[in-house]
Amino acid sequence: MSVAFTLNGAPVAPDIEDDAPLLAALRGPLGLSGPRFGCGAEQCGACVVLLDGAPVFACNLPVSAAAGKRVETVEGLGTPDAPHPLQRAFLDLQAGQCGYCLSGILMASAALLRRVPRPTEAQVREALEPHLCRCGAHNRILRAVLRAAEDMAPA
Amino acid sequence: MNLAFKGPMDDGKPKLPGSLHVNRRLDTWLAFHAEGLVTIRPGKVELGQGILTALAQIGADELDVALARIRIQPAATPDSPDEAVTSGSLSVQESGMALRHACADARRIFLSVVAQRTGVPAEEIAVRDGDFLAPDGRVLGSYWAMADDALLAEEASPEAKPKPPTERRIAGGSAPRLDLPDKVFGAPRYIHDLRLPGMLHARIVRPPSRGAVLREVREGALPGGTTVLRDGSFLAVVAAQEHHAEAAAERVARRATWEERDTLPDEGALEAWLRSAPRESSVVTERQAEAPAPAHRVSAAFFRPFLAHGSIGPSCAVARWDGATMEVWSHSQGIYNLRTDLAKALRLPPDSILVRHVEGAGCYGHNGADDVALDAALVARAHPGQPVRVLWSRADELGWSPFSPAMLVEVEVEADAQGTLTAWKQEVVSNGHSGRPGRGKEPTLLSASMIADRFPVPLSINPPLAGGGGAQRNAVPPYRVPALHVGLHRVMDMPIRSSALRGLGALVNVWAIESVMDELAALAGEDPLAHRLRHLDDARSRDVLDRAARMAGWASRPKQEGSGYGLAVSRYKGTGAWCAAVAEIEAAERIFCRQLWLACDVGEAINPDGIANQMEGGAIQATSMCLLESVRHDTRAVTSDAWERYPILRFSEVPQVQVEIIDRPEAPPLGAGEASLGPTIAAIANAIADALGVRLRHWPFTPDNIAKAA
Missing domain, CATH: 1.10.150.120 ([2Fe-2S]-binding domain)
Known part of the structure; x- marks a missing residue:
């Protein structure tokens, strides 16, 4: 079961487990490079993307938290x-x-x-x-x- | 650290500038292409410092082509020039001057051929963006039309004459960084972004403490078909998807049993450990002089714990083994040196290993970049034909990278009644500051000491002062003093792997020297600026000091409760760039650096904005280091392996920084990357003394350490 959300304006449903980190979805099946792994612990900000317009740490957030929402990365800026x-x-x-x-x-x-x-x-x-x-x-x-x-x- | 490390070249060959001397063929350095482009191939690598932009500027200027025509080929074995290591603020001197000469020579060769073909004398031919023009404006040819003529298949000639400074058009300007657009648009550029078909992802499960030996790994389910690889105490997990490797590493860590023991000195007794550990002593410099009975004496010991690099992107590498060749993608500072140590650790001939440089996150010295390359190669060897990407965790990065070693610098100075120096004694104690790969009998790569057929961990060394030195870097005071003794004591027990971090020993030596100068000035009732100026014979040191003082309004600095001003000066390595700093600090619940004024002199400024960026960046990093940073450990493990336990300066605390460059277009260019750190730290320490009347002896400059000094 893929989680569906919009990524930089386009609908996506990456092939990854619901509980995988959003960062893994973005860098893995979705093929982006902008969001970056820095610490995996919400302490450095390298992975920050926008979820419905608000900054979130993508390294720890499960993909399921993005369901039906808007995700924006630097590629969409x-x-x-x-x-x-x-x-x-x-x-x-x-x-x-x-x-x-x-x-x-x-x-x-x-x-x-x-x-x-x-x-x-x-x-x-x-x-x-x-x-x-x-x-x-x-x-x-x-x-x-x-x-x-x-x-x-x-x- | 680089060519300088190898000592003076006495090979009987005509002297060529920088690394061109040991990589003499022109076609090693550059190539022209019919479509109107030039490839230049430096052996130095981009570390986030902007060096490739500066090198492109130098090349474009000497060739008289637009900067946009230059393509930089990332360094790779075996074809790139071997420029050893990108370190020591030497890339402009070694690579830049090689390229300047090689490009000037290429231009000379092309023009002489065109002159022969057309009868127009070479000295009358102008080059306009790669086209060769006769005095009447006729186009006689171009680099592009003659690109295939193999004109560069020869050694550089010592006779080539680079342009005089007044004719430079591109070098000396602030060209924008060539790599920055990719970085602000999120384009794949870092090694972290490298994706090869069929690539596997691995994570290393590190021991829970130093010297721990793996006894057992319990079997158990792992996500996504993850497999476990074990070679002695080297333990890795390998998966097709990265997040599976990530999750598996945590599970396997919980299932592993290690035999642990105490190997580290007590954190609270590091200074005592430095004093008592076995050491190898040598004299750095000595000058005897009749010393009159001193009127003033300052004697102090300066201690600094281990420091971490703290790159924001963890170390990463990709490797592929096809049964005969190991191909490695790495953000190493020295691809040839890495290849040498990979060959030792993997027990393979060096020519069966290819190392390709790919940019990593900011690199400030010998971090985990080389280590992770071995990790990737070890895993790749177990998965022939499949590329393997290893990314270190944050805990690996902050806990297992080489650290800048703990240091103790003892200074004893004497002066006459006017405060004029009569004798200076400085003793420097620390582990070696260089454990870089490629230089010794044994590999220095981390996992080489963990595999079943393990290698011992070689003791790190201090390069000789002529090569920049390590612990003793900048230990010789720049001030006029009749009697001088500088001693170096390398600690011969290395419980924590130590190596080069931006500035090496200079950070502590400059802090010590500049603190003592301030104390002496105070004893003699003299202003710190005047006291320094009258002890400096070197005009360029005086110039930067004077400039920084003027920028900061030193003479009319306010005296306010809870704030203070300090200044300091240093010429990096005694042979590099000059920098003076003035710091303004606020002493509240802890120390905040509010403002820094930096004046620097790097000789010819190839890219002034890039130099300012490096000077400012170094100063902010130094502010973070001295106010906040210290590697934490117990007697078994490094415990500061997360940002919350190794805090660095955040946006709210970053000082304002002003930088001015004293441009000297006629003077040889010098690297800008490391010059500002020592003076910044020393200026902050002196500003704290100005504010609180307390002389700091322990790093970092925290309330605890201030209380110790009070």
């Missing part, structure tokens, strides 16, 4: 030809080093900007608190999220 303002800002400001943490950070930031279109720096820091970055790209990341917020604001 934008493409090189049509980047999301966050992706554009991260590239413009070179906000990353190794980049392994970025998928989760981009998704948490996207959720923040939908909820709070013009966040303060403190609000961005708070939203990204569950996310670890070991390379020390934090300040660039903060600036990029604030830049994207500016770009997305109605003129």
Whole structure:
């Protein structure tokens, strides 16, 4: 029995056990690379995706929890030809080093900007608190999220 | 650490820059393609530091082609140039300078052939994005039209002349990172994303403690047809689907019986262990001088526990054994060295092993990347014909990767009544800082010590100071002092595997040196900045220090209850990049670093934004290390094997960082990756002393350790 949900706007029903982690479904039968394994314990944020618009740790969440819901990953955020303002800002400001943490950070930031279109720096820091970055790209990341917020604001 | 590690080259061959000297053929380094592209093939690898972008810039500039025409071929044995290890902030010097020369030589060769064919003198031909133009604008040819002419099938000539600095157009600019787009769009790029047809997934079931011996694994059901592989105390589970291997590893761990024993020193007595463990002592440098009776003396011992790398992505490898060849995909820093140790551990000839580099998550030194490659190869050997992917767990990564060793640095300095240094004595105690593969008789890969036909764990070493040093890195103070003695004591018992982590011994040595300088300045009633400046003969050290102080408004820094300012300076390895840091800290329920000002000098700045990114990243990582980090263990096992027990700095606590680069286009370029860590840590320690009047002797700078010092 496959669990059905929408992934980046398209209906899917991955061939995997209901109690397998959502991350395993995304990276396994669904073939994505954006959501990443970091710790498997909800402590680093590398696996964060959006479930009905809210950030969740995909490493521990059973696929069954996504049934009938909307799952969004960094692959659904934008493409090189049509980047999301966050992706554009991260590239413009070179906000990353190794980049392994970025998928989760981009998704948490996207959720923040939908909820709070013009966040303060403190609000961005708070939203990204569950996310670890070991390379020390934090300040660039903060600036990029604030830049994207500016770009997305109605003129 | 790399070529420098091998010592000066005296092979009788004409000297060529960087790694070109030992990889002399031009076609090893680059190739042109008829469709208008250039492949460059560095032996150095992307670690998240952006080196491939800088190397592409150097190549494009010397060839006079657009950066977009450059393709970088990831390093792989046996065809890539052997550039040893991507470490020690040496990639620009070794790979960059090799490529600069090789590309300049390629350009020279192509132009001389065109000149011969057309009669237009080579020096009058211009290169415009790969087209060769006569003075009247006629196109005489191009790299692309002549791509198949085998013109690069020869050794580089020492005569090639790279462009003068004023003519550089691409090197020196902040080209965006070539690898970043994939990373922000979630495209498969990391080794973790490699998917080969029929690939199996394996997890390693590690012993519950160091030195534990596997006695028995009880049989039992496993999900998804998972199988168990056992070779001595090396225990793995293998499944077609990754989550089955994941779940099976947990079950098998519960069914395994191990014989355990105490092998680790008591965590609370690590400093005493460093003092009492067997050691091999040597003198790093010594200078005798008539020392007058000192007016001031500072004597202090600085202790730091083991540190972990803490990459956000756990180590990963894929291997495939076809019965004759072992093909390994790895994020190793040194593919040839890895191949050497895989050959020893697998008891195979080196030329039956291929190692291909694939990018991993951020790498800050010798982490589990090489170890997991052996794990994958061991499992692959038991599954001929099928690729096997091994991903370490978080607990493997934080619990079993090599660590930066615990260190003790004892300093004793004397000064006259004006505070002018008269004598400096520094003794450095630690395990060796390099246990990298490929250099010794025995393999240094983790599981080599666990298989049935096991190898002993070789003691880690300290490379000589001329090669950058290990524990003794930056132990020689940069300050003018008549009498000097620096001693190195390598601990010869290695209960916890230690190896290179960003900065190696420099982190503790610079902390020690810069703390003592501050204490001496205070004794002499002198400002820490002025005190340093008058002891520095090196103008570039003075320049970065002066610049950082100005950036921070040092002269007019406020004095407020609960906050403090500190500064520090260091030239990485004594031969690398210069960096000075000023830190502003807040002493509340614990210490918070609020702001850092960094001034650096890397000579020619190939990619200023990349350099700033490295300097800032290093400083933030160093802030995390000194304020929060310490490997926890009991007498059997490393217990800080989850993020909650090995906390690192999170977004809410990251300081503001300003970076300025003193650009010196005429000066040889130097690596930027490690220069900011030592000065940052020392500046934070000095800022804490400024705020609290307490001199820290124990790392990390936590309330407990501050209380110990008070």
